[in-house]
Amino acid sequence: MSRNQEIGVAKPMVDASPKARGEARFAADIQLPNLAVAKLLPSLHAHAEVLSIDTSVAEAMPGVYAVITGSDIPEVEGFDPYDHAHGFLARRFAVHVGQPVAAVAAKDPSTAEEALAAIRVAYRVLAPILNAAAALEPGQPVVSRDATASPSEESPSNNAGDAEMINGDLDAGFASADVVLEETYEIPMIHQGYLEPHAVTAWWKQQGHVDVWECVQSPFGARDHIVQTLGIPAHKIALHTTDIGGAFGGKDQGLFSPIAVLLAKKAERPVRLALTREEELTIANPAPMTKIRLKVGVSSNGAITAVDGEVRVDVGAFRTYWGPASFSVCHMLVDKYRVPAFRLHAQDVFTNRVGFGSYRAPMAVQAAFAIESMLDELGCRLGIDPIEMRKRNLISEGEVGAGGAPMPKHGGTAVLQSLMNHAAWRGTKSGRNEDGMCYGRGFALGLWGSGAFPAAAIARLEKGGYVRFTIGQVDLTGSYTSLAQIAAEELGISADRIVFSRADTSRAPFASVSGGSSTIYSMGGAVQEAARELREKIVERAALELDVDRSELRMNDVAVTVEGKSDKRIELDALYEAETSLFFAKYEPFVARGAKGGRVSRMSAPCFSGTIAEVAVNPETGAVKVLRLVTAQDVGKAINPMLVEGQIQGAAAQSVGAALWEAVEYDDAGRVRNADLLDYRLPTAADLPKIETILIEEEGGDGPFGAKGVGEPPMIAPAAAVANAIRNAIGQRINQLPLNPESIWQAMQ
């Protein structure tokens, strides 16, 4: 039954007002009695054996409650020295600069700092491995691992995973090409840039049971991180989520909760660990350095005939739970287009840098920078309009793509068409202008599959006609609002009657990470199902009470009514009373559930997102001003257009940041040179133009009301679009990000 009263409505988030009033509670806002402050002692070296740590002076200091080192970590089954989850504290080896070698809990920050200064660490310094290219050569030193390394490891190497994707006849493909181009693209390490540093508080409130508050996208993942690393049984951990100050994939399971948990146990009081910005930029989990060598052949009409490529990702010292990262890149180099022949080699490499993590459409920005620059350049050479170039190669519905499955119906053509017709594409001049500036416009296309992750929801009727949902996913900037709109539409009530219980692992059913563009698609489906079941139960009871057929009944905010008979109705509260009286209840309580399984194919609901960028380049300095950004995205159905626009705009800003300013820089000793927000440059309001959005709603999707995931697709194209715009403006192509003024000026000399 579709009323369309909630779906497609642009409205503020349910928690917008409290957030505007400063009432949101983020992880560092949690206040507990006798809360102690934790601080980390960083490894000074990128690669070293930790010979000894003397914490005696620190431990004896007044106001210091606990000090821990690697020797405080309990032995657990399944310890994996290659796994980022286990890298929270160095054991025998420190494998990147800043890796914690000790941690303290004290009464205030100054005391904690004094305690850190009193800890004596003896290192045997080893040569740091910082060159991913050299790291795989035979005889090269290997990133050291703890002595209890996985016994299945035959001979340790810096190979963090490799794979190959092959299809068709590559030689024939290149032979039939009219133009072949080979380029190498490089993208630096980029930080997700969330404003809120990681923070976690742990409290052993009851004997043998720990409560943890953490800003994580996946409460179950974060809980399991503690299970995995410290061996504490899952049912002895309650992981409470807090409001999250931005995550973008960088806060999925948390990083240092085991430290807070260990300190809290030893200190016998709650302990809060909040990272400093410097620690965020040195020891969190950024997107990794990526190098892509790409050779593409096209025929004279622009159709791709062959793609040959090598992707190398410097993953830092650890693997993460998905990967190899380079394999994702390989997929995304060819999954949007019709590519008759390809050979792609993926290689992840360990080095002595911080371990990598996910960043909004992980690895897609990197892949898109390569393939979209390449197609743009080929289009230039052939004199084919860049958007037309994509049209000719875009994979169609039913065609089997790189993933091996046929492509479902998608809005890619509509995205391309809408941008091709846009004034930003048609009207822009390019090249040097009389005012001395060089103007240009560029286009790029991104594709991301909606995440179909396992999700479950429990719904129940409450007093006052409210419906409460308990879900294991956090409210990630508006997801609860959209979920409420879905639930309300299904129930026939207004969205402000929907209440969500904040996710906590001891109370909510399993949910996967909030992210992966999955929340509306997957959890929305579970919520919709639970809402539907709840409505059916309510209506069924009402039918019995009113002695009518169910088909005649309608539900609204206060009652279930009979169509056409205004006097025949039963109040929701009456039904509530009937199910909840203390001793005698007519019915069992109204509880409903919905659940959705995960799906293997990433392409169950593919979302295309394309961006046009217009820039002005100052040829004297290389400075770039972004004049215009337009993104068109296939959203399936925009449950809440205002929130969808916000996602697209935010992602565009991040992608432009990666294009023009952002890079984590290292020195020869493996230290981060720009670990602050002065020199790790996030775009400010003065750096960006208005960001125009075009929401394309094509019917037929299988998400709730046809909705697709919207969070990640818009991240992918803008960086490449800006790069292509700069190419258009200055007539030169630069294949390394960021395209900072100096590198642009250099290219123009």
Place this chain on the structure above:
Amino acid sequence: MNLLEMQLEVNGRQRSVQVEANRTLLEVLRDDLGLIGAKEGCGSGDCGACTVLVDDEAMCSCMLLAVEAEGRQITTIEGIAPAGELHPVQSAFVECGALQCGFCTPGMVLSTVALLRRSPQPTEDEIRDALAGNLCRCTGYDKIVRAVQVAAEEAVHV
């Protein structure tokens, strides 16, 4: 190191605090006075998440020692509207979708309040310039700029 007893005027009230000199206004607001709206995003004045008004001027509270704030009027996000109500700027932010995660929002709202007090009809460039010290990673600033314009327009018609 001296433990100083002093009065801080916060949101129109005199508050007594006992602080050591090395505590920033941000720490004292959050930890001693329970005003957690101001946030630490960087600790070095580069992000603006800690912005409060000091004598009506926007300042980064992470760089101001609490002792230096004595005798000055401090306004935090909690003090720009009566409890449970919204200041017109907050209202505009809410209606325009100018916030997502909400972490930068208290600072952004206060910078906006300060801007509109000194420049009631700012151009878009002036808005972007004035808010350059308040980083936002979620919105791309588009709806924030719109909210400031809406708040400015509505002030004219009040």
Place this chain on the structure above:
Amino acid sequence: MKRFDYYDPQSIHECLELLGGNTRTIPLAGGTDLIPRMRNSASSATALVSLRRIEELNGISTNGVLAIGATTSLASLLRVAESHTIPAALCEASALVGSVQIRNAATLGGNICNAAPSADTAPALLALDGCAIVSDRKGERKVALAGFFKGPGITAVGQVDLLTRIEIPTARSGWGSCYLRHTPRSRMDLAVAGVAVAICVEGTSVVDARIALGAVAPIPMLAEEAAQRLIGKECDQQVVDAAVALAAAACAPIDDVRATAAYRRHLVSVLAKHAVLKAYARACASEKGAL
């Protein structure tokens, strides 16, 4: 942040007594550089002397000379820019420092005493022929800005001294000035290179000129030969190009995390060209009375 002793004297005299007491006692003005340094242990200070109560250090007067108190915030300087006819180069430089929040706290004295090679107000003050009035227990002395900067973070203000004010000649007709810099983002960045120019004309002929460079040497510096090149001439393309080439040759930039030396040197020629032309145009306009 580490612990330290804190004093808030009410007079310059009291302040100087405190500074004289201990070699690791330093003055605190706006704190925008000092507090972050205290926090990350980049400063070894064990005691801070707050200047906030010393009224004589704050404020601007124009009595024969433009005197700006050391603890005058950049924001308050900008607020009175028009009424006190503060020269364009200093206004432009001050307006580019940090953000609104930073400018509300940061002081002119603090900016130059912090003596970062990239400080924006320093080249402007150099070009405007500013001088620093430094007090110690014996009295006041004048230090021309040209000799004020000794090295990164090091100035003529010694351990027991206090910068009390900065003086620049009042704006006169015939003078025009300009400050330009290059940064990767529009705002918030430290200058990769900065150039300030002050020019005086009679008619259309340059009779006096100063060109100052920031972020391209260990200290903010004057490009004297470059400025000389303009004297007696009209600023046409040839003259400007020659002067600019001298300015670029005079600087001593380094490679660092923000830029290479070569790029910085190039930026000097670009920025100097535009700053000279702007200052010259302003000077000519001012001479005609259209301040």
